[in-house]
Amino acid sequence: MREYAVRRGWTVAMQVKEVGSGATQRQIREKLLDAARRREIDVVLVWRLDRWGRSVADLLATLQELEHLGVGFVSLTEALDLTTPAGRAMAGLLAVFAAFEREVLGERVRAGLAHARQNGKRLGRPATATMHADRVCKLRRSGLSKSEIARRLNIGRTSVRRILDERT
Secondary structure, eight states, X not given: OHHXXXXXXXXXXXXXXXXXXXXXXXXXXXXXXXXXXXXXXXXXXXXXXXXXOSSHHHXXXXXXXXXXXXXXXXXXXXXEETTSHHHHHHHHHHHHHHHHHHHHHHHHHHHHHHHHHHTTOOOSSOOTGGGGHHHHXXXXXXTOOHHHHHHHHTOOHHHHHHHHHHHO
8 A cells, every 4th residue: 555655646644444344334434534524634545445434424524535635545455546447437327326215225124124114013102101191081080280290100291281282
């Protein structure tokens, strides 16, 4: 990577050797993005794209931010160089695939939810407060405030109000 930078006439301002994964990986990338935001670097050079982004959508978002900041991006293994017109065209293709990935994921989620509903699965938050509806009304008739009812039944005041509004 250093040889490539020298051949391109670039001065290495920051070198990061990635070790590990998970949160550490994101912290290192954030440091590089912060340096780009402060205009301390002109190009980000990576060995492989998968070292930079976890998904096509994530990769595209950070590449767009770098482009907006005027910072180039080069991946040696994939021969992706966003400092060239061909590289920017490739980034456009990545954007198309990212949009496709998002749409396919959305379709899968919707299909899964429809299948669950079709099989009788109740979706959403459990109706915990409505189980107390009779007790809420009884306590209210006995003269307790909405706040006191909520405290006694260990439910939210908004739930108490909603139940009472529905019953009147």
